[in-house]
Amino acid sequence: MLFAAMILFFGGLYMVISQSNTMFLIAIIIALFILPGFTLVNPNNSRVLLLFGKYVGTIKKNGFYWVNPFFTKKKISLRASNFDSERLKVNDKIGNPVMISTILVWRVTDTYKAAFDVDNYENFVRVQTDAAVRKLASMYPYDNFADEGLDEDITLRSSVNEVSEDLEKEIQERLAMAGIEVLEARIGYLAYAQEIANAMLKRQQATAIVAARHKIVEGAVSMVEMALDELSKKELVDLDEERKSAMVSNLMVVLCSDKDAAPIVNAGTLHH
Template identity: 55%
Template sequence: MKEKELTSTSGYAFIAAILVLWIFGGMIAAGAQAGLLATILFFVGTTLSMGLTVINPNEAAVATFFGEYVGTIRHNGLRWVNPLYRRRKISLRARNLNGPKLKVNDKMGNPIEIAAVVVWHVQDTAQASFEVDNYQKFVEIQSEAAIRKLAGMYCYDIIEDEDAEITLRDGSGKINEMLEHELTERLVRAGVGIHEARISHLAYSPEIAGAMLQRQQASAVVAARKQIVDGAVGMVEMALAKLSEKGIVHLDEERKAAMVSNLLVVLCGEKSVSPVINAGTLYN
């Protein structure tokens, strides 16, 4: 079922006609001999007044006639339609859905907490009214289902899967696009359009948060140490090359090994080193 526009008439002219009917009916009712005519005028005026409806900005009214959908009124202001039409107003404004924190498992089976914020609006009033039972509840349930599905397709972080191109934590831009696409496909049958969908909360579940934090810290320490060692080796290589180039001192292989060991201790150590002066030689 698709939305179709219902032609409506400005209600101001009908207000004037209704007032005229009621005034004449009252004047006639004042006479003792025209009660039937006065009743008819009052009845016609009251019936016409039932066709008046006010449509606010970003609002629509879905009209049915004895169970049959006849169209949607989208013109703002005071409008008049057939008094026998049953009208139901629907807001077309953008709405926020702040989803609850969901506990789900990511691709690797780790329990995580995830939540999303969805900005949506009704774009087809006929589908929203007749294709689903309650379109607002439909949006809530389908949004939760989409988030659960997305969380199970990807890992929380690249530490868990080094070959992963997209993760829930690092690929936020792509993840949001995929969430928006998934919601659009699920909610199109309810006549709902998606403005924006974003992950608002993402964290490990409390029972594994401590262990995962230690794992992340260990990985960070290993990465930092690797960078320090790479830099220290380069500096030692440069120092030996400079000493050899300028001819300051000639070192045999054993002395080079001792010098490399000392330099690496100085450059890679976490604390300041205390120099030890050797008054003799390496062999004494």
């Protein structure tokens, strides 16, 4: 068709100029009518074809094509697209406000659905992704705090893989009607909202301190028990219950203290 259009255009133009015959203008008009039918399809692109509002088909194979000049050609990309959502303020399962965003990798697989089942498929991806993130955040707590009576295996902060899988599944269900495949979905940003961030930071620090103290106390008790057992086995000193209690108290203070102990040397006897 490209060769025919060139022959008609240049041949008609030559005949009009050389023969001064306006009848050959018809050939030029036909060539100009043929030209709009040419279309170029690049790799990972497509052309959706319509004839007076009726769907005709889709060209997905890359190359140079000629179609009916009356066809309306709509371009839809088949390439993978990356979408980084805005940071949304939502409430987690226990009502704490958190800031969350998601990173989505998607592509069009069904051009008919993308072109005709939704108004604007790119905007549809954004809106439905935000809706899925809001729903997901309300299903899980941000973190698992023992003082709230929570016994959750999955949390937004610690269960990254599980949350990402659920998010990907939720978004895929929403975007299926638009002919869109979700390649990857994961949490891009997650933090407490500004109004409670300081309080939650102190709470996390307190939880960590309590857990550390618990381990320190366990270790101190074991060391005191070992010390008493060794003294008893080797019979280095005979301690009554009162002195054992004093020794345990002193050792616990030394082992559990935040600061280094300042030893006091007793220059007297054991009884004074």
